Amino acid sequence: MIIVDYSGIALASIxxxxxxxxxxxxxxxxxxxxxxxxxxxxxxxxxxxxxxAANNWRRKAFPQYKANRKKDRGTSSFDWNExxxxxxxxxxxxxxxxxxxxxxxxxxxxxxxxxTLVIKKSSVDxxxxxxxxxxxxxxxxxxxxxxxxxxxxxxxxxxIVEKNARYFLLNHIIRGDKxxxxxxxxxxxxxxxxxxxxTPMTQRKVxxxxxxxxxxxxxxxxxxxxxYCRNEKLIALSETPPELKQQIINNYEDQNPLENKxxxxxxxxxxxxxxxxxxxxxxx
Numbered sequence: 001m002i003i004v005d006y007s008g009i010a011l012a013s014i015x016x017x018x019x020x021x022x023x024x025x026x027x028x029x030x031x032x033x034x035x036x037x038x039x040x041x042x043x044x045x046x047x048x049x050x051x052x053a054a055n056n057w058r059r060k061a062f063p064q065y066k067a068n069r070k071k072d073r074g075t076s077s078f079d080w081n082e083x084x085x086x087x088x089x090x091x092x093x094x095x096x097x098x099x100x101x102x103x104x105x106x107x108x109x110x111x112x113x114x115x116t117l118v119i120k121k122s123s124v125d126x127x128x129x130x131x132x133x134x135x136x137x138x139x140x141x142x143x144x145x146x147x148x149x150x151x152x153x154x155x156x157x158x159x160i161v162e163k164n165a166r167y168f169l170l171n172h173i174i175r176g177d178k179x180x181x182x183x184x185x186x187x188x189x190x191x192x193x194x195x196x197x198x199t200p201m202t203q204r205k206v207x208x209x210x211x212x213x214x215x216x217x218x219x220x221x222x223x224x225x226x227x228y229c230r231n232e233k234l235i236a237l238s239e240t241p242p243e244l245k246q247q248i249i250n251n252y253e254d255q256n257p258l259e260n261k262x263x264x265x266x267x268x269x270x271x272x273x274x275x276x277x278x279x280x281x282x283x284x
Contacts, residue, residue, distance in 0.1 A: 001117070003113075009154055014086070027275065027276065033100070047099075062189070065182065069179075093271075100257060115237025128148050130148045139235070141165060176235075181193070183198055185230075
């Protein structure tokens with residue numbers, strides 16, 4: 001499986017190129033998908049697009065989740081509404097015209113879609129499927145703890161390789177994720193939204209906490225254990241609520257897109273994607 005973080009590559013097309021030209025953005029997104037499909041289809045097979053949806057379950061579980069990001073967007077001169085309008089339009093066009101599964105579930109981020117499908121596909125007894133994650137988001141590095149999982153970063157233009165993905169995940173949980181509004185486990189829930197500094201987290205403290213976790217003794221009594229559970233729920237991609245995991249799997253399994261070259265060709269002609277028409281076979 002080639003599983004693409006659609007929002008990641010699509011938003012990059014707008015932000016990096018500083019344009020809201022719908023035709024240009026369409027070309028850049030489609031050309032990226034063509035390139036990744038051509039590069040990886042022989043080894044990894046089908047292409048799946050993972051898409052962010054509304055009503056994020058993490059924000060309901062932890063209201064401070066990405067709160068500052070939302071606030072920053074509200075005061076930004078960047079037209080986020082127009083950006084999302086274009087990305088949603090092109091995503092719908094891809095779902096209707098290309099032989100790719102597009103998975104978008106209300107309440108889920110693309111992270112949930114990718115995490116759920118990777119864990120399911122890589123956990124098949126005796127024959128785990130080969131998976132290539134196409135995303136520059138290092139949140140997915142944790143998934144390399146499962147067999148046959150690799151990640152390509154479009155920004156770095158190379159694979160992200162982590163030899164100890166389990167350590168990476170534990171370190172991420174302990175230190176939190178400032179970009180997502182998740183404090184380290186020594187800090188209170190509101191530390192970012194209130195504009196305070198986090199309680200310092202030294203590498204020595206990280207190692208001590210990891211040692212306690214390994215020993216597993218009286219963790220519930222540790223002053224940081226409540227916040228560890230908070231962060232694990234928000235950061236570990238295995239923690240998506242079971243009902244949402246099942247919706248993701250059902251949606252994925254219910255889709256059966258056909259490899260229809262003429263339909264893709266007609267779409268490219270209709271949308272005047274002239275530079276991509278001669279490469280139509282690379283989409284199939």
